[in-house]
Amino acid sequence: MWFDSWSDIARVLAVGAAAYVTVIVVLRVTGKRTLSKLNAFDWVVSVALGSTLATILLSSDVSWAEGATALALLACLQFAVAWTTTHLPGGRSVLTARPTLLLEEGRILPGALREQRVTEDEIRQAVRATGTGDLGSVAAVVRESDGSFSVISTSQAGDRSALEGVRRAS
Structure with missing residues (x-):
């Protein structure tokens, strides 16, 4: 339970280092989008990259080549979504x-808040974060796709x- 063998430790160190380098290369090749503010698809890819890296590190049933292929596949899928x-x-x-x-124009849109599951307090917080103290001096608050x-x-x-292109809720 606490220790199985030195060969298992050596495998984690060797495969872990190689997998780490592979993740860095994949992230550099895929560009800033993978690391930017996340939309749903970018978030899924980020979580999947982390899960894949953990599997490569900890499962002796998964070779480095299989893990590297999985990482590359995730990057390609994310690129395909971005291209689309x-x-x-x-x-x-x-x-x-x-x-x-x-x-x-300073008026909170209750239907949009319900639809987006946002509270008036969250709107006020976003406005305060800009240094503004009066909703009347705000032309628009937009919930972005991320x-x-x-x-x-x-x-x-x-x-x-x-x-x-900003949707007005019904």
């Missing part, structure tokens, strides 16, 4: 959530072209 969302018409709307307007909040003040709203 940027190159195919409608791909983004099928695979990722659209941003949703939660507050407009779950974060964007706050646009009235003074910075301009022609509101940044709000194109």
